[in-house]
Amino acid sequence: MRTLRLLAAASLFGLSGCMAPPSPAERITDAAMALNVAARFNQLDVAVARAAKTERSDFMRRHAAWGQTLRIVDVEMASLSLPDSDRAIVLVDYAWVKNDEGTMRATRVEQHWKDDAGWHLVRERRLSGDVGLLGEPMPAPPPHQPDKQFATRTIHEDGAAVTE
Numbered sequence: 001m002r003t004l005r006l007l008a009a010a011s012l013f014g015l016s017g018c019m020a021p022p023s024p025a026e027r028i029t030d031a032a033m034a035l036n037v038a039a040r041f042n043q044l045d046v047a048v049a050r051a052a053k054t055e056r057s058d059f060m061r062r063h064a065a066w067g068q069t070l071r072i073v074d075v076e077m078a079s080l081s082l083p084d085s086d087r088a089i090v091l092v093d094y095a096w097v098k099n100d101e102g103t104m105r106a107t108r109v110e111q112h113w114k115d116d117a118g119w120h121l122v123r124e125r126r127l128s129g130d131v132g133l134l135g136e137p138m139p140a141p142p143p144h145q146p147d148k149q150f151a152t153r154t155i156h157e158d159g160a161a162v163t164e
Helices: 002-018 024-040 044-048 053-062
Strands: 070-084 087-098 104-115 119-129 153-155 161-163
Touching (some): 024 044
Antiparallel strands (some): 070 087
């Protein structure tokens, strides 16, 4: 019995020495994924908790259409850089559609994060891709053009040809 207790104590002691705290890169990855996945599934209350207090109202304004007039189809972290141990830049790729259209759109967003007793989003902006994901006014759709690929050419009895 005593041997069993000693082995249990030794294994607990050995395991406690192996547990290292997560690195800043692991912590920012977890925070960025938590915010972006929550926002993707329209859990903006969960997502906004990951934004800095000074950024929260702007975050809600930029993401107001999410789940309302547009739907996020996919989100993927493209890159992560840590210029300092308490600052990070995360590039996130979004695939999305407007609810009244069927066109798949893609936008890359640059997110700036700060570690102030936990990682928080302090700024985000569209880096490339389609406009409209972050509350920007969307360009007007182009006017409808008739399909010209298979134009019809009619030859009349008088020999005049008309292309429609």
